[in-house]
Amino acid sequence: MPWAARRGVRHSAMTMLISFGAACPCARHLAGWFRPAAPHAMVRPMPRDTPPLPSRHQRADGAFDLVFARAPRGGKGPVTVLRDLYQQSPLRILFPTPEPGEPPTAALLNCAGGLAGGDALRQSVRLEAGAQATLSTAAAEKVYRSLGPETRVETCITLDAGAVLEWIPQETILFNGARFLRDMRAELAPGAVLLAAETLVFGRAARGETMTRGLLRDRWRLHGPAGLLWADALALEGNLAAPLLHPFGFAGAEALGTLLLAGGDAAAGRGLLRGLPESAPGAATIPRPGLLLARWLGRASAVREAVGAAIVALRAAQLGLPARLPRLWTT
Template sequence: METVTASPTFPDLIRHQRANGSAELRFERQGAGTVLRHLYQSAPLRVLFPRPEAEEPPLAALVNTAGGLAGGDRLRVAMVAAPGSIATLCTPAAEKLYRSLGPETQVETTLQVEAGATLEWLPQETILFSEARLRRRLEIDLAPDARLLAAEMLVFGRSARGESFARGSLHDSWRLRVSGKLRWADTLRLDEPGAALADRFGFGGAGAFATLLYAGPDAAAQLAPMREAAGPLGAATTPREGVALIRWLGPSAAVRAALVAAIPALRPVLLGLPPFLPRLWTT
């Protein structure tokens, strides 16, 4: 008797190639300036080093050459600012999270800011397409006298196309430690994003959400300028000793405009840097 073997179904034949990229950087103090001492990168992540403006620290730009992320993709970034160094890490454009066929996209970032160092973590916004699934984790470890200015912005769908982040999932967490001890933790989890984003006691139909965090020994003294920089759309607070933050919730264009205005307003006050955005935010 002839044996008939069932043919695999079409989905079983599909093996999607997934991105698994990483980037490692270490900046060190040299004389009166800061230099790059270590760089490792693997596709699709690439790190570019645009020439900084006068009086600006070294600028590293994280580029995703894939043009966006899909379910199953994984990115890892590790940055060290060695004692006394100062650097800025940003992205040249918004990151797009495409619809997933099931698996989560995973993004892991580790920032280590050592004694007397200053670091800016200023990526542009992350846009969550409908049915995207993102698990993102930001781990920060600071020396007691280190300073950090960090921003993150989430856009819930493509408003220009009338799309909302009605289905999908988001698990976004921050962990900030000082000398290895947990100082502040925050997690946003949306398993049914449509209901949570529409709820008037939740996100109230907002199209975007942004955080600007300052961590440093003088954080409590900086609450007044941060409240001023928050503007009418945001609110500032000091949730723990050594941590001050602003949060904005509202339409995506208005939230981005508020964040774009706050960063240059606060850089001179918090970090002693020129009142400019990183050049890649405006080019």
């Protein structure tokens, strides 16, 4: 009803009450109830009893615990099967149908879409005796600029006797201002083989961003039956432009690729990698018997190509798998 019409109705009712005042002593008091309200009256906000709470950022605390085993299945010989799985959001493990000739594949997915300052991930993979599996990520991981807290990722790999694991996640992209702490630990029993590859990208290369500030601490520890086999640590903090641009540092490289083969034929693997076309500047060496280490520096796309070519060559020659990248890398 229009305001003018509503006002007319109220005035008529008030007039009736006032004219009825002689018969009803309360009419004058009741007439006050029909006093017209302002057409644009505003509701005043209620005062706060307590001051507002300071804003708090939501943090991710993800984890997974994955166990593969070798057991008879369907009347056939022993095959690798999933023994146990625990997962905590935002991490999820998916199991795409493997292509012919491929072992069981676990696809690691971060449902949060990236990692922010204060997020923490705990990853645990165990292969029981004789099991073989591949673990990769569905896409590159992103570590966003931090407002202060560090992003932490802890990975623990345990391989029992004769187990074979490919740990080949796609790139980790560090945004400018990211504060990233990563700790990788692996325990290998006699006869176990580990092919592990990780790539760090310093800034969003596709949009021309470089990493000039932040924190990066990347630590690897590899243990075998006789104890520590290999230890490596990278620490950068504060002004990162100088070490990333220095000719005796990273020489302006957009990305760093690291590949490790433990338990295989290191000498044959080194010769194989040295014979590959050089997509990015790199080198392969044997820090100790039975351990192959390769690294690449260069443009992000070139490092990805070099790491992918090395994975293809080594998985075919050392692990007896098809000479191709897992489907997760190509879709």
